[in-house]
Amino acid sequence: MVNYVLFETASGYALFERLQSEEIGSKLAEVQQTVQDLSKFGKMIKLKSFAPFKSAADALENANDVSEGIVNPSLKAFLEMNLPKASKKSSFSLGVGEKNLAGAIKGECGYDCVADETVMELVRGIRLWADKLLGQLKEGDLEKAQLGLGHSYSRAKVKFNVNRADNMIIQAIALLDQLDKDVNTFAMRMREWYSWHFPELVKIVNDNYKYAKLVKVIKNKSELSEEHLEAMAEVLDDDETIAKQILDAARASMGTDISPIDMINIQNFADRVVNLAEYRKKLHTYLVTKMNYVAPNLAALIGDVVGARLISQAGSLTNLSKYPASTLQILGAEKALFRALKTKGNTPKYGLIYHSSFIGRAGAKNKGRISRYLANKCTIASRIDCFSDKPTDKFGQALKAQVEERLAFYDSGALPAKNLDVMKKVIDGMDNDEDEIKLEEPVAAVSAGKKRKADPDAEEEESPKKAKKEKKEKKEKKEKKEKKEKKEKKSKD
Structure with a gap:
C-alpha cells in the first residue's frame, strides 16, 4: 500500500500523506469519481510538506532532472528530511508519478517507490485540487508558475544549439524544390510568350536564367543593333559568337511585331523570373553553409x-x-x-x-x-x-x-x-591538426571475381583446427592415390 505521494509542481516539491482510500475496488467507477469531490478526496490525502524552488532557474533545473529521471540534490534532501529512514522494520511505499524518477529515487535513496494505477489516480486528484490542497500558494500563483516554467523549458530545449538547428535545413530544401518547380514553370511561360515576337532565340539559348536576362537586354528585336552586342555577351559569359548569332537571327526573324504595352508586361515577367532564379542561387548557398554547420x-x-x-x-x-x-x-x-x-x-x-x-x-x-x-x-x-x-x-x-x-x-x-x-x-x-588526410594506397589489382583475402598476419597464424583438417585431407588424398595405383597394377597383371 502507498503511504506517501510525491507531487512535482512548477513552484516546488509537495509530499502528501495517504490517510485512507479504497485499494480493492480502486478500478470501480464510484471509487474513481471520489477524486472529483474535494470533500471526499480531502479525507483520503493530506499535505505533509512543501518545498518551494529558490528561483526560476532552480525550477528549470529540477524540471529537466525530473524529465530525464535524475534525482536532484534538493529533491533528495527534501525526501530525507520528511520521510522515515528506510529500514526493514519501518516498511512504507512512496508513490511517484514518473516511472523513470521512481527508479532513480529507489536507487539513490533506497525508498520503496511505486508508480502503479492507484498512484496515477491519486496524482490526478492532487493535480485537480492543487490550489486548494497547497494552502501556502495563493489562487492563480500555480498557473502563473506553470506558464513561466513551460516557456523556460521549451526555450531551453529549442535553443540547445542554435547553429546546428536541422529544422532550417528541412525548410530550406523544401523551399529549394518548390523554387525549382516555379522557376521552370515561369520560364516556360516566358519562352512561350516572348517566342511570338522572337521565336529563334529559344533554339540559340537553352538556359532559363540567361534567356530571361537576354529578354531584358533585347526587348524589341527591331531595335537590336551592334551596340547591344557587349551587353548580350556579358549575359552569355563573354561569348561574342552566340551574341552575333542572336543579332543575325533578330534581323531575319519570322516573329510578329509587338506593341509597347505588351513588351512592358513581358519585361516585368522576365524580371520576376530573374529575381526568382537569383534568390534560388542565394538559397542554395545558404543551404550549403547550413549543411557545413549541421x-x-x-x-x-x-x-x-x-x-x-x-x-x-x-x-x-x-x-x-x-x-x-x-x-x-x-x-x-x-x-x-x-x-x-x-x-x-x-x-x-x-x-x-x-x-x-x-x-x-x-x-x-x-x-x-x-x-x-x-x-x-x-x-x-x-x-x-x-x-x-x-x-x-x-x-x-x-x-x-x-x-x-x-x-x-x-x-x-x-x-x-x-x-x-x-x-x-x-x-x-x-x-595532430593535419589539414589533409590521405588514405593508404590500395593493394595491387587482383584477378577479377577473386574474393578479398584476410590479413597476411591472420593467414600466418593458422588455428590448430585448420591445420589438423588440412593434414587429414592430405592423408585421405594419399590413401586414395595408393589404392588407385594398386588397382592399375592388378589390371595390368
Whole structure:
C-alpha cells in the first residue's frame, strides 16, 4: 500500500500523506469519481510538506532532472528530511508519478517507490485540487508558475544549439524544390510568350536564367543593333559568337511585331523570373553553409542537396542517425517498397541516395552493391555529425574516398583500405591538426571475381583446427592415390 505521494509542481516539491482510500475496488467507477469531490478526496490525502524552488532557474533545473529521471540534490534532501529512514522494520511505499524518477529515487535513496494505477489516480486528484490542497500558494500563483516554467523549458530545449538547428535545413530544401518547380514553370511561360515576337532565340539559348536576362537586354528585336552586342555577351559569359548569332537571327526573324504595352508586361515577367532564379542561387548557398554547420560529414560524403533531402525525409538529423543502413538505403522509396511487399515482387535497391553520383557511375550489376555500401557510410557520417561536439568534415572526406575505392574495386579488383584503419588515421590526423588526410594506397589489382583475402598476419597464424583438417585431407588424398595405383597394377597383371 502507498503511504506517501510525491507531487512535482512548477513552484516546488509537495509530499502528501495517504490517510485512507479504497485499494480493492480502486478500478470501480464510484471509487474513481471520489477524486472529483474535494470533500471526499480531502479525507483520503493530506499535505505533509512543501518545498518551494529558490528561483526560476532552480525550477528549470529540477524540471529537466525530473524529465530525464535524475534525482536532484534538493529533491533528495527534501525526501530525507520528511520521510522515515528506510529500514526493514519501518516498511512504507512512496508513490511517484514518473516511472523513470521512481527508479532513480529507489536507487539513490533506497525508498520503496511505486508508480502503479492507484498512484496515477491519486496524482490526478492532487493535480485537480492543487490550489486548494497547497494552502501556502495563493489562487492563480500555480498557473502563473506553470506558464513561466513551460516557456523556460521549451526555450531551453529549442535553443540547445542554435547553429546546428536541422529544422532550417528541412525548410530550406523544401523551399529549394518548390523554387525549382516555379522557376521552370515561369520560364516556360516566358519562352512561350516572348517566342511570338522572337521565336529563334529559344533554339540559340537553352538556359532559363540567361534567356530571361537576354529578354531584358533585347526587348524589341527591331531595335537590336551592334551596340547591344557587349551587353548580350556579358549575359552569355563573354561569348561574342552566340551574341552575333542572336543579332543575325533578330534581323531575319519570322516573329510578329509587338506593341509597347505588351513588351512592358513581358519585361516585368522576365524580371520576376530573374529575381526568382537569383534568390534560388542565394538559397542554395545558404543551404550549403547550413549543411557545413549541421552535417558536414554527410555533406562531404553524398553532397549538400542529397544530404539535406535525407535529413528532411527522416524528420531530423537525430532520427536519421538512429536509422539502420538498410532503412537509409531505401529512404524516399516507401511507395515502391510497400508495393513490392504487397505484390511479393522485388524490393527497391535505393531511394534518395540514387541521386548521388556514386550510383550513376557504378555498373548495372553493381548498383545494388554500391547503394548498400554508400548507405552504410551515410549512416556512419550522420551519427558522427549528430553526436560529435566539434563539427568537422574530415570523416566525410575519408568515407567518400572509401566509396571511391570500392567503385575501383568493382571495376579493376583493387582492394580498398579497411574501415578501422581509415577511421584511426582520421582521428590521428585530427589529433595532430593535419589539414589533409590521405588514405593508404590500395593493394595491387587482383584477378577479377577473386574474393578479398584476410590479413597476411591472420593467414600466418593458422588455428590448430585448420591445420589438423588440412593434414587429414592430405592423408585421405594419399590413401586414395595408393589404392588407385594398386588397382592399375592388378589390371595390368
